[in-house]
Amino acid sequence: MNYTERLENVTVIGAAGKMGSGILLLTALEMTDLSLMPENKDKTFVLNAVDVSDSALKGLVEYIRGQVQKAAEKKTVALRKVYAHRTDLIENGDIINQYVNDVLAVVRPTTRMEAAYDSKVIFEAIKEDPELKVRIIKQIDSNNKNNPWFYTNTSSIPITQLDETAGLGGRIIGFHFYNPPAIQKLVELIDAKYTQKEVHDFSLEFAKKLKKVVVPSNDFAGFIGNGHFMRDALHGIQEAQRLSANMPLHEAIYMINKVGQDFLVRPMGIFQLIDYVGVDVVSYIMSVMNPHLADENLHSSLLDKMLEIGVKGGQYSSGAQKDGFLKYDKGRAVAVYCTEKRDYVSFESFATKCDEQLGSLPGSYKPWKAVNFSKGKDADLAAYFGELSTMNTMGAQLAKTYNARSNAIGRKLVSDGVANNNQDVNTVMLTGFFHAYGPINEYLK
Amino acid sequence: MAAGYNSISLGTGRKEFNPKKERPGLDQYVKEAGQGVLKQIGGAQNVDESAIGNFMAARFNNQGHLAAFIPMIDEGLRFKPSVRTEGACASGALALVAGIRSVLAETGEVVLTLGVEVQNTVKAIYGADILAGAGYYPERKEGHAYFFPGKFSDRAGAYYEKFGREYARKGMARWFRNAIENARLCPTAQEYQNTVKDLEALGLTEPNPRGFVDNLNVFDCSKVSDGGSGIAILSEEGLKRCGIPASEAVEVVAFGQATFDISQRPDDLTVMATTAAAVKKALESAGIIKEQLGTVETHDCFTIAGVLATEAIGFAEHGKGAQFVAEGHTARDGKIPFNTTGGLVGWGHPTGATGVHQAVTIWEQLTGKAGDAQITIHPDRPYGMTINMGGDDKTVVAIVYKRGE
Numbered sequence A: 001m002n003y004t005e006r007l008e009n010v011t012v013i014g015a016a017g018k019m020g021s022g023i024l025l026l027t028a029l030e031m032t033d034l035s036l037m038p039e040n041k042d043k044t045f046v047l048n049a050v051d052v053s054d055s056a057l058k059g060l061v062e063y064i065r066g067q068v069q070k071a072a073e074k075k076t077v078a079l080r081k082v083y084a085h086r087t088d089l090i091e092n093g094d095i096i097n098q099y100v101n102d103v104l105a106v107v108r109p110t111t112r113m114e115a116a117y118d119s120k121v122i123f124e125a126i127k128e129d130p131e132l133k134v135r136i137i138k139q140i141d142s143n144n145k146n147n148p149w150f151y152t153n154t155s156s157i158p159i160t161q162l163d164e165t166a167g168l169g170g171r172i173i174g175f176h177f178y179n180p181p182a183i184q185k186l187v188e189l190i191d192a193k194y195t196q197k198e199v200h201d202f203s204l205e206f207a208k209k210l211k212k213v214v215v216p217s218n219d220f221a222g223f224i225g226n227g228h229f230m231r232d233a234l235h236g237i238q239e240a241q242r243l244s245a246n247m248p249l250h251e252a253i254y255m256i257n258k259v260g261q262d263f264l265v266r267p268m269g270i271f272q273l274i275d276y277v278g279v280d281v282v283s284y285i286m287s288v289m290n291p292h293l294a295d296e297n298l299h300s301s302l303l304d305k306m307l308e309i310g311v312k313g314g315q316y317s318s319g320a321q322k323d324g325f326l327k328y329d330k331g332r333a334v335a336v337y338c339t340e341k342r343d344y345v346s347f348e349s350f351a352t353k354c355d356e357q358l359g360s361l362p363g364s365y366k367p368w369k370a371v372n373f374s375k376g377k378d379a380d381l382a383a384y385f386g387e388l389s390t391m392n393t394m395g396a397q398l399a400k401t402y403n404a405r406s407n408a409i410g411r412k413l414v415s416d417g418v419a420n421n422n423q424d425v426n427t428v429m430l431t432g433f434f435h436a437y438g439p440i441n442e443y444l445k
Numbered sequence B: 001m002a003a004g005y006n007s008i009s010l011g012t013g014r015k016e017f018n019p020k021k022e023r024p025g026l027d028q029y030v031k032e033a034g035q036g037v038l039k040q041i042g043g044a045q046n047v048d049e050s051a052i053g054n055f056m057a058a059r060f061n062n063q064g065h066l067a068a069f070i071p072m073i074d075e076g077l078r079f080k081p082s083v084r085t086e087g088a089c090a091s092g093a094l095a096l097v098a099g100i101r102s103v104l105a106e107t108g109e110v111v112l113t114l115g116v117e118v119q120n121t122v123k124a125i126y127g128a129d130i131l132a133g134a135g136y137y138p139e140r141k142e143g144h145a146y147f148f149p150g151k152f153s154d155r156a157g158a159y160y161e162k163f164g165r166e167y168a169r170k171g172m173a174r175w176f177r178n179a180i181e182n183a184r185l186c187p188t189a190q191e192y193q194n195t196v197k198d199l200e201a202l203g204l205t206e207p208n209p210r211g212f213v214d215n216l217n218v219f220d221c222s223k224v225s226d227g228g229s230g231i232a233i234l235s236e237e238g239l240k241r242c243g244i245p246a247s248e249a250v251e252v253v254a255f256g257q258a259t260f261d262i263s264q265r266p267d268d269l270t271v272m273a274t275t276a277a278a279v280k281k282a283l284e285s286a287g288i289i290k291e292q293l294g295t296v297e298t299h300d301c302f303t304i305a306g307v308l309a310t311e312a313i314g315f316a317e318h319g320k321g322a323q324f325v326a327e328g329h330t331a332r333d334g335k336i337p338f339n340t341t342g343g344l345v346g347w348g349h350p351t352g353a354t355g356v357h358q359a360v361t362i363w364e365q366l367t368g369k370a371g372d373a374q375i376t377i378h379p380d381r382p383y384g385m386t387i388n389m390g391g392d393d394k395t396v397v398a399i400v401y402k403r404g405e
């Protein structure tokens, strides 16, 4: 079975979810583009979009329609060539509409898992629950005569565990998109112990067609991305708790968040990132990873406490940020949660004091946005960190400790064999987390 | 002609432009430009008739029948004649010609002349379909997604082949730089707020055939714009009626109009023959030679069209236009300043308004009203010229002006 035949019948499970909808979109575009090649004109391509609720599927179709239209508007130059033989399609508008129709004709939204029984490839993006994932994979596999291949989007469950408990004999691979899949360029590719070579090779071809950057990760819970992020988050939380011996915890949270975002020139501070991903998701991923880690305890009582109170972060379906450790106004953090008061305390009421304690930023400081997209990025960062390294303010100290920890986490991912080399760790953080520089750097020695 | 008025050219580049927010529509631009003129000519009672140029409101705004928008400007225009002209991007100049002919025929002493277009109602990829209406529809299917950029990309490609790509692109990049630098001097220009430092380097950005056309980049293109312009066309009698001294007006010395079969391709892609014909008629009818021109507003819908215009007028020999431009001869301090408020690339291109906007610019320059964009008009070269082109060198109007005495 070649690449195209493999893609003739595909299912995405959890298709209405955050990740599933993006995976569905990308796969639908790829399958439609294949279907429009002259040599495939007699083939039928089917992409089942399986999820549990009809109302979610309705929203999904609207989402797909809107996104496909945008995609078509961007590639109209190429689409005019694809539809050159269609004398009835003359204007760009005609062509864009036809493409949207063609994509929607490939996608079959349904709540029935049976749809997956004819598929040759199954993308799994249901919630991060090992038992549920195994149960569904097993159900499909035992009813499907094609010996289908499974592409799981799990963030933290070892693929070998899924392979063995579901009895797939290597017909599974970790194909770990980042959120949102349609925009994020990174895919972590994780072979289970016995993943078949054909399954792996197909992944590479598919990822290439989707214009993704593939970083191979070995099969350790959390892989590279969460392997770094979870430990980095725990460090930030513990640093805040350490500072809270001498100040209210919420002020310490504010300071550590600022150290990450400003002093370390990251796209956002660590508490904002936890909120973005969801306090519950972070806590859950830690709990899935933790049993697999022998020499460390990846767990935070502060996260437990936040969840107990019911402060979870995450995003509204509109994409707007929900309040978590921080409170947001039009996407900007404006207040921080105080677990004692059980309420948010506005930055205004204390930030000046904390900023003074941290000390000023190096004179050469430029925010992440200005650095990350500039041509002279490396030189800017070298100058900035050169200056920072000579400073002894509290902010500089915290930044140095933070960077050293991030560096150590990165190196341990390599020495533990999760990542094959330093470069892979850095690529994941640069592409998947939009960092301006990799954790394994020589900036602050 | 006198009493010119331009709205701002609204679209990308202007800080006040936000594609997600509601913007002024046809009504507002017609009223703004119309009232802008009426204020300078003593009000609607002095107007005998009106003409309004517009290209494609029928598709951009689902609106036809623009002649009946005129009385919106002022109740005093009710029951007076008005006409709408259409000749693609030359619609504005056709409105001017309609007004000029009426004054010459003595059917009117004061003609209120407007041009308007509101194009930002659709994304560029759909706007390309609408603008393709300036071409021949049976060619649309085989045309480029960006139909008109495709047409002028072909012209640029032919020019590259004949005279050298790098050579040509240098001239085009210089055209872009001049356009933006001039636009920065004119508060109504779409690129007025442009702050890019190395404009020529930007102009030299490599074309990207996968996303756009083969031989042009976006900086080679005019803007997608909303705007309205107005000017009054008056006889001597009309000037008196409105109390405008001749020195505040420009005299229309002559005009030349030429048309080419829309279904036919140009004989030579590196020549704008219809433009050359219209210019020749205008200059001959004015009884002047090109060396007497002090400034030109030409239809640079693409930088290559600007370069080709320098050849069509005769300032440069065939193939030498790119050099003429690259050497700075069309800059505001050059031999013959072109497009002194930015032209279509810098000021903007609200298609149906452009011809009128050009006339307003020439009126401003010749009567000393161009503000920061003012150039010096030498007594031995007192004439100004506008060239407004519809489609790919299909409908062209050239007009020669001189300050009134």
Ligand SMILES: NC(=O)c1ccc[n+]([C@@H]2O[C@H](COP(=O)([O-])OP(=O)(O)OC[C@H]3O[C@@H](n4cnc5c(N)ncnc54)[C@H](O)[C@@H]3O)[C@@H](O)[C@H]2O)c1
Pocket: A013, A014, A015, A016, A017, A018, A019, A020, A050, A051, A052, A053, A056, A125, A126, A127, A128, A129, A136, A153, A154, A155, A156, A176, A177, A178, A179, A277
């Ligand atoms: N959100 C992220 O940032 C992110 C990033 C990378 C990987 N992941 C992983 O992707 C997976 C999905 O995460 P998500 O954030 O998209 O979650 P989500 O909650 O947004 O989506 C899960 C979807 O699965 C559906 N679902 C649940 N049970 C189902 C069943 N039995 N049958 C069919 N559909 C079912 C739900 O209705 C929901 O639409 C998880 O494994 C997660 O770890 C998430």
